[in-house]
Amino acid sequence: MNFITYLQNRQKRVNDKLDELLLVAEEEIAGASKLHQAMRYSILNGGKRLRPIFVYATGETFNASLELLDTPACAIEFIHGFSLIHDDLPAMDNDDFRRGKPTCHKAFGEATAILAGDALQTLAYQIIAEKCCGATETKVAMAKVLAAESMRMVYGQVVDIDEPNDISQLENMYMLKTGALIRASIKLGALASGIINDAEKITQLEKFADCLGLAYQIQDDIFDIAETEGKNKITYPALVGVAASKAKIEALYQQAIAALQNLHVDSSLLFALAKYVMTRKY
Structure with a gap:
């Protein structure tokens, strides 16, 4: 199986699992149809599903079954979905569109969007507690990873609001706001x-x-x-230029590959995933 086929298979798998879990959540809490519509709208609206793919690829590298990986893969996507809903709000980034569609607060109103984000975050922990295969200590450890990395993501948003003004602050924000959930995904797969x-x-x-x-x-x-x-927005290319930004990406790729080599296991899935991420066009 080539990597693109692998990627498509895992994307379909996690999409099906997300759909199932959202249907169960809707059945468990009747009378909140608008809330559940907003949750489904935000989660089942496309996306590359990279964070769940990181869960699968890491777990499979260390011989975990797909059944063991399904729940943490969905949990991280629910956390990601919650973060995007709140990130788009007028008090945050004030975005009107995401993935070519109106953002959740534009489609359902600001109050419902906030609650949908809250519900998705809660659902992530619920499925870890109730649906996750494995020992109780593994479930607790997964919940701790989700909590710790979600908090780091929130810190990243705080840095973003305060507007970083140099390369060090910008890198710190990126490591927190974006990197935290990627780190969580990989650690969930390892768990x-x-x-x-x-x-x-x-x-x-x-x-x-x-x-x-x-x-x-x-x-x-x-x-x-x-x-x-x-727009007077501080970005990596704005600070150092496009060429230096691309050089930084290449240096980070080489560091990522070195880390994989230090695992001393067959990391071909993670190698392929790293290459896919580094060579993406959107």
Whole structure:
């Protein structure tokens, strides 16, 4: 199976699982149809599903079954969905469109959007507690990872609101706001596969995640040059130029690959995923 086929298969798998879990949530709480419509609208609206793919690819690298990985993969996507809804709000980034469609607060109103984000965050923890296969200690560890990295993501949003003004602050914001959930995804996959107590492997996976998270956001800055030009927004290309930004991405890629090599296992899935992320066009 080539990597694109793998990617498509896992995307379909997680989309089906997300749909199932949202239907169950709707059945459990009657009389909140608008809320559930907003949740489904925000989650089942496309997207690359990279964070769930990181869960699958990491877990499969260490021989975890797909059944063990489904719930953490969905949990991280619910957290990501919650973060996007709140990030788009007028009090935050004030965006009207996401993935070519009106943002949640534009489609359902600001109050419902806030509640939909809250509900998705809560649902992530609920499915870890109730649906996750594995020992209780694994579920607790997964919840701790979600909580810690979600908090780091929130800190990143705080830095964004305060408007970073130099490269160090910008990188810190990217590592928090974008990198935290990528790190969470990889650690959830590791937890599901039972290697969380292997400190050296976890350290290398965290390095891998941090490099990809920072590179991913620098890529987005390059893709968004036309949209941010003239808006007085601090971005990586605005501070150092496009050429230096691309050089930074390449350096981060090499660091990510070095971290994988230090795992001393067959990391072909993670190698392919890193290459896919680093060479994406959107």
